[in-house]
Amino acid sequence: MLELQHIKKTYHVGTVETKALDDVSVAFREKEFVAILGPSGSGKTTCLNIIGGLDRYDSGDLIIKGKKTKDFKDSDWDAYRNNSVGFVFQSYNLITHLSVVANVELGMTLSGVSKAEKHKRALDVLEQVGLKDHLHKRPNQLSGGQMQRVAIARALANDPEILLCDEPTGALDTVTSVQIMDLIKKLSGERLVIMVTHNPQLAEEYADRIIRFQDGKIVSDSHPHQERPKPDSFKLRKTSMNFLTALNLSFNNIKTKKGRTFLTSFASSIGIIGIAVILSLSSGFRTTIDDFQRDAMAQFPVLITQNTAEMDLEQMRKEMGQRQNLDDDGYADSQEVYLKDPSSTIKQHTNVFSEEYLNYLSQIDPSVCSSVGLTRIVNMNLLRETEEGAVPVTFSSSSGGSESGGNAMMSGMESMGISSFPRQLQEEDSYLEQNYELLAGEYPDSPEDMVLVVGKDNTLDQTILKNLGFPIDGRESVKFADIVGTEFRIVSNDDYYVKTEYGFLPGEDYQAMYDSDRGITVRISGIVRISRDAGVGVLSAGVAYSDELTQKVIELQESSEIVKAQRDSDRNVMTQEELDADGKKQFLAYLGGDSTPYMIMMYPNSFESKDEVIAYLDAWNMGKDDGDMVVYTDMVETISNMTGSIMDGITVVLIAFAAISLVVSMIMICIIIYTSVLERTKEIGILRALGARKRDITHVFDAETFLLGLFSGVLGVVIAWLFTFPINVIIENMTGLAGVAHLQLLHAVLLVAVSTVLTMLGGHIPARIASKKDAVEALRSE
Template identity: 60%
Template sequence: MLQLKNIKKSYTTGDFTQIALDNVSLNFRQNEFVAILGQSGSGKTTCLNIIGGLDQYDSGDLIINSKSTKKFEDSDWDAYRNNSVGFIFQSYNLIGHLSIIDNVEMGMTLSGVSSVEKYKKAMEVLDKVGLKDHMHKKPNQLSGGQMQRVAIARALANDPDIILADEPTGALDTSTSKQIMELIKEIADDKLVIMVTHNPELAEQYADRIVKFKDGQVIDDSNPYEDIKEETGYSIKKTSMSFTTALKLSGKNIATKKWRTALTAFASSIGLIGIALILSLSTGFKIQIDQFQRDALSEFPIIISQNTMDTDKESLEKMYGEHTNNVENNTKIRNSSKVYLYDSTENTITHKNIITEDYIRYINDMDPEILSSIGYTRMTGMNILREKDGEVLPVSLAIGLNMNNGNGQPMALGTGGLSSYPEPLDSSGISYLEKNYDLLAGEYPKDETDLVLVIDNQNRIDYSVLKNLGFDTDNIESIDFEDLVGTEFKLISNDNFYTKTEMNTFLPSSDYKEVYNSKDNIPLKLSGIVRLKEDMTFGIVGNGIAYSDKLVQRIIDLAKDSEIVKAQRDADHNVITMEKLDETAKTTFLAYIGGDSIPQMIYLYPSDFESKDAVLDKLDSYNRDKSKEDAIIYSDLANTMTEMTGGIMDGITIVLIAFAGISLIVSLIMIGIITYISVLERTKEIGILRALGARKKDITRVFNAETFIIGTFSGILGIGIAYLLTFPVNVVIENMTGLTNVAQLNPLHGLSLLGISVALTLLGGMLPARMAAKKDPVEALRTE
């Protein structure tokens, strides 16, 4: 197209092409070779300005088969340049980082031609111009004549209606110019070729028709063609560049700047490395805390006690499901600017849990998937005798639970000596002792009649425990394991142990040997010696003799019909001492002699830390059907620790990520600068792509693809470096704290950071990419 002021212009493709200049019409034949001769200066002609479209001129109009282009949009002009016109530029305008065949294929790529077909066509035109053997070379590896042949091949590849040649030999020597003109002449056999030149000799030698311009006016036309044949139904195929093509184009450009791209990606990845390491450490510490909390479940189970306790109304309401009614009101209060006064004594409720057989059955029916074990503390006494050297002696042990941390330090109720260990709900499951205690001698209990001796982490036990078991502890520092393992005892039934007097009281028998040999007694054996495992922080079983909960239940089953229990149920006094008893004291003593199966305390052990919430939901569900007086309040000692440690760790993680995130903002700005530099470097490429029919959105896509590649590479690089850094970080932490494998990069965190890296680079490159799309293609082509 000619850029001539105040001159009406139009083309019609098909069998003819028309240029209208004021009231003069220039029409062109389909297979004509036209040379446009123009003068230099303000009247200089160029065919390149067609790539900018004609709608920028008020008087301009392009007619395509009788279809006016007055209302053409940018996409219509892009499609027209791609399908209808092929450009042969004076300065070749090849894309330097693409191979010869990629340059030739570019126009077809924008037309949506399949890979197989465009490769075939590209090979055909390269063969036609004699460059088939150079298809994989880059433009800078060719001579000027060869590059012009590539430009001709590119112009022919998409089979356009018109070939526009702008000074095609202007940058060539005489010999090469002749070869190029012969080739263009050959092309004119079946296509309209319009060549702009200032060389009259060249025009006279090769052109079928010569049109001369001077000062914007046609002054001569050697072979005018007046007939105009109108056609209808003309349609233009829209151009499109896929994101894959954009990636390929940008990838090849990036490959020419490997070190700059690598340094850019590394600089962008620094923030990601910091965040990845923070998340790795946070994940690792959370795992360590979770492991600690799982161990703590052994020492801090969910506890249900019969004892009277003080609680507040909100906690109690939460347990039986009424707390949701006050949520809206509480929110209003929290958001207000007032201080509310209350009497704490009015808000405190003294509550005593009434544990029933029904409640115990409810607990026992819980799913073993969420509740692994249940432990009980019962005040049931044990009538134990031991035979030693032919003499039968009573065994005296304190009863009660004594939680400890493996160092022999008391952690809860009881004075030690005799305590029970929990039984798994699922009989096929591993026992509590096997999971948490190492066997030092003998074997783990197999039956309820097997006892174990629990010692601390220094193999110590209080001397009084062994003394009460009948062992000689005077002037002795230690006892061998084999001297303890296998020791036998007998648990004496109430009817054998207690004798009824004439005054209807009951006294323990004084003839221990006779009682020891009587029937209905239960033989017991010290089956093994255990110690809390080194990786366990806390243990529920106290140092001393540990027994199964099943053994206590067996004692209760035997004792409930004994004479002493029957007499005590009917009496209001102690049937041994004749002391007057109130209801509480009577219940306590009745439990001691085996007449009450209700435990004083219940200990629930969730299968894992995540199952704890499910257990609590089950306990709350029981309370929702009960009155306030019948509600069962529990204590979740681990919950306070969990919330505190979890909140602290989350807070630290957020703060550290916020600091590290500042570098991501810097990376975003840096990517914007790098992309802008790339836009400046590729300005001419932008013009070439637009000349070949690329849309504005395609140009945007090219630079978005470039930032996508950089962002992806940056993310992978950052995640990879962060992962490698976890190894030395773990070594340092282990040497300083003893904690192993703390830094652990979660794969989900890695994928998320990769997504963030890509998103930020796309965001950073968005503005430069839009700037690239808005560049004037004519001006872009003129850029060196």
């Protein structure tokens, strides 16, 4: 076995010189003859000088092209083997999963030869050895002589200075041996050929110089050589293998083991399948929830009320920290009852709805906020003309008909709280038209037009119609036509209330009130219900009207006598009860003496534009003191965060369990690649003999793990995607939710990347082991 790198394991070392070549060194194990074949006519000048005859020599005794080998780096040996030496092995040492032409091109690939030039050279040398018609066959499709010709072509492809032949005819029959030796003899006319053989007849017939060994020692040398100093002329191209070449080698190897590769990839993909299915369900449920929220809460408003309350978390932590006898779960260990003031941990905040702030809200971009709703606390002195004359009615759903005084105020506040539909900011369909379908009549066309809101199944609390003056005794339903067009009269406070010595009281001459020209006539213009695609409606069942109507009522009432009297008194001018500041303000608003909204509702144009509405509201508070800020409530965000946190928690837990299989897969890949290293040991030796660096060997096996990881990831994602179809059928049959399992493209790409990276990490250790294998020992393996 000829070798150049592992000199310490050899028996005899020598230096060869010819007129055509500089100094080279070669080491060989025990062979009976070393035959030297030089260029034609140079036999007398070709010689081998033995610089030692003992059993072992240090590699520092070698000089190659004037450079001592003790100064060699690994890259120098790799470059020397690739550039200067061509190996022809007794057992051919071809890579079985590569074609003939690919085997020949391999050495040139390491030299950095271009693709076109590499292929041209390969064709030339294959034609030179008579194999032009067998370019794309695999080595196992060739005869022994043809495989040896491929080995010779591979050795010649890089145009080496020396051709080293180790028993080139040892595995061939006599006729084929003669053909191969004739070819080698022909090649010796252009380059130095060193052949090691046990056959003295071949040496005598073909060699220009013969060195005979016996028991590991030189017996004779036909042309001894006297050594002379030589200048250092060691300049070689460094070898390298790019990752694409490594991929090609590994891909061709994998193709020869399709069944095992598929099973390995499938086993490795189990973890990816689990995580992909979990992400499909998680993202699918999240999408379903988000779609529901968009449908159900797209028009759900951001609420701004005059008075808000929020928990003072800092104060709560402070109070908890003052008690030192609490365990980790917050339980007290004492014989005392601790007193606390709940109000100390609740911060009350009063929002000031100034004209400046209301103008600021009205200037919001209509493309992000479709409408604004204003709820004002104002009572409507409502009358209806019947066959018996004018009678008082109310929009309230409370039993007992009309109310007076404080009870009437509370009923009015209840009905007003969610009965005012918002004002549209853009010139388009109104809020009602966008979210409520018309069952009868028409949508409001003026501030005096109102609508009756019924449930999805057209139901309505009978008390509402009764309080509106409709006869319902013994009836199960009321025709739309009997309701649409019904008119009511909102009476002025000066007509409705009578001043007495005890205060103001509602009058009893309802017909005179109804006939007064100071009132406002309103009518029910249509009947509506929530649309099928609108989700949750914000209007309560019953009569709904616009804020414009409320403002007209306030204009009617704000200069009335009862309002003036209430402004000047700290008592309720109807009941004579003492009122605090807040109570007085509320009752004055109820009488129509205060136009300040009680609640403001900002309706985002879409679910996505809600964040822009929030940003607009936050911009008002920037730089202001806490007391001057306007605090809002975003219920949609609270609900979204709650559902999102739950889904995230479930997803993390499930992925953590599925990730265990990924770790198992990585360990399995490590074992598989180590097995591949053992199987491809000879290939490692061949690549090293051709000049491949250690890192190139690592690249080859890293490339194999890359392909396995990539294929495993793609296979896992595809299988998980296929699983989503039966999963969706099962979920739809069980819950009615359609298309829940949905694997997103981004998740699929990330999972393929994770599979590839983890597989490469698992296979890198055996890849490093492969790169450290001894080339000579690797070539001996079977």
